[in-house]
Amino acid sequence: MSQTRPPAPAGSSQLIRQLNAQRVLSCMWGREPSTATELMHATGLTRATILTLCRELTEQGWLEVSENSRQAGQYTKGRPALRYAFREDACHVIGVDAGLHQVTAAVANLRGVEVGCATRESNPQGSDAPPQPAQERRRTILDTVDAALAQAGLAHADVACLVIAVPAPVDSSGHSPKGLNPFWSLMNPELISLGAEHGWDCAVDNDANLAALAELDLQSSSLHDSFAVILSGERLGAGIVMEGRLLHQPRGGIGELGMLDLVHGVESANGLGWWARHLAREALQKTPELAGPLGEVTAEAVTSEHVFAAAAQGDPLAREIIDQLADRLARICVVLSGLLDLDRILVSGAIAPALTDVAALAKQKLAQYLYAPWLQIEASTLGADAVRRGALRLAVDRIQDRALNSGPGH
Template sequence: MPQAAATPQLLRRVNAQAVLRVVRELEVAATGTELMARTGLTRASVIAVCEDLIHRGWIRELDTSGSPGTLRKGRPARRFELNAEAGYVLGVDIGAATTTAAVADLRGKVIARSSEAFRAVDLPAAERIAVVDRACRRALAAAGTDPARVLAAGAGVAAPVDRDGNVLVTQHFWSLFDVGLRSAFKELHGWTVLLENDANLAALGERWRGSGAGVDDLVVLLAGERLGAGVIESGRLLHGRSGAAGEMGYLERVEGVGSSDGIASLARQWSAAGNARRAGGAASARRVFEDAAAGDAAALQILERISERMARVIASIASLINPEQVVIGGAVAESAGVLLPRINTLLPRFTATPPRVTVSPLGDSIVTVGAIRHALDYVEHNALELELPGRA
């Protein structure tokens, strides 16, 4: 496939994206020399880009004149920093039972978040959209801003989503998320909504701010109720033809696994089975982990079973994809760390290419973190076409 010609417009966009990425990542203001070193651009190009971005409101130049009477040798270096409050992005996690919206500035700092519950799993599209919208508006209000200042929204759903943002509807559960969110939010607020699979966003978030930071061959397993994987290969997020890369239905056919049930679900199921024999009730996943920490024999046996099952799951992923690292993520990650020693011991029995296995430090915010990263990527890529609020 022939490459697009390097037109002046394309070069301006690429250069602006490079400069914006650097000033966002730096905690302090950057000099022109630092920007040259980090972007590979010439001084003339750096200064031209910075002047353009200042005019558009994306960055600002700091005053380097010093206090009156200060003696300076030579010309002070110009220093530039991101105008992080020039606009905001939203990161939205849309599950079956709840939705969470997080508001972040242009540096990716989360300012506020809000969660809302759905009254049922199978809802009319308009009602599901209304609940998501309420979570977004409440998060924006808590952040002290309004919908007009949102530059983009990343949104994760528990269903495959193709590269064009279309939900795969070949299963009933997946179809519950095909509600027309992108068009609805465009009409309601004028927002660009970047729809993506939740595990894919988890992978983006983990590679950005989690234990997999900077890893180019990474798999993130959302492992709470059901297993789903986000796959990054050679630094690229994998989708597959219809967005179903990372779907775990094949586990029904894997020996010693048998389903895509996640850690929390298995802990409850096996606790309930054991307690039924003792005329007791089912324990929550958290309670199972707490009982195991206290030395309860039945709970320890459940964790042993979960560890072996997860080792088989991770081994199947390692055999297919050969990642450097597999991360167990989601709300269950806080407890899953106790499984790691046994998983790592078992892995060489099931695969010749065992990856490094970690748990995510991002907890149940992993999808919103990835959604924010996804939205920031869009904003940086389109900075020269986006109009910042108040600068029309």
């Protein structure tokens, strides 16, 4: 009975195979097609190894052989190299910006390119009706997702991951604190369970955190810089990236800005949009017969858009308000950057495009409070897209992690 040896020892040396497969796949993830020779230089592995791994990854569905070997035109002599391409449509992901007033869902491929998008009103801005109850909100989100899928021409089975952004703190299991602030529960009524019925991987996260991820995706210039993204509409929220990684805590409270109540000249966590409207209304009530563009609106009807538009036309009151907003923003930057030594602070959200001047002014005012000449203060170029893009980015990241860590689980 000692003649026959069991055939499969199954050593732990498959680990190295896993590591190398990871390296190859990360080299190709979201990139242009590559030849074995290019991958050899990128990874330091041998041609034989690279080709074996590429074959495996192709069988798993992550890569495919692209035919344009010679057309790519690096060289003209010799046997044309095989070119392996990242399969950006191996599966798709969905990112949802589930805001208070509207819900936007986008379908994207694994490069993060949107192939479908849909929006539904949720709690219309003007109305004084109570916010949607939990079931209705869940329904709205599912409807929006289905509409986005329909526009993309994809079925539920084509989707691998769903990420939902909500204006509330979200803990590491996807829930928001109950009881403390009823608004939070209404914004995130157990949304983490939404993906389950289609068997999708699902995550819920705070909107500001995801906006920060979107910026991280975009500004990959200096990979190790640190920044905060301030989401600044009606209320303030922040996401913080340190050395290329988004800070997270199990309770999900990072970037909550309630503590601004204690900061001189800020006094609240209300957003810049809120303050623009508030300051304008106050001034209009005080002097109803005001000259200039801003005087044409009544105190009740004035919005932040009016203020920014008027400021662009040179209205002195609007300019004064802009100046106050900039001072507020500068002080917020002092707190964030003074404590965390950030490289830059980005103001994002739907009103970001209007805040270019405010950010520049804030940068000037910063020096009054803090020596940090390196600090950039800018308005995000993503604007209203930031949160949704961040959700898509997280979804793609989750798929990539899964691909790298648990091989064939396609």
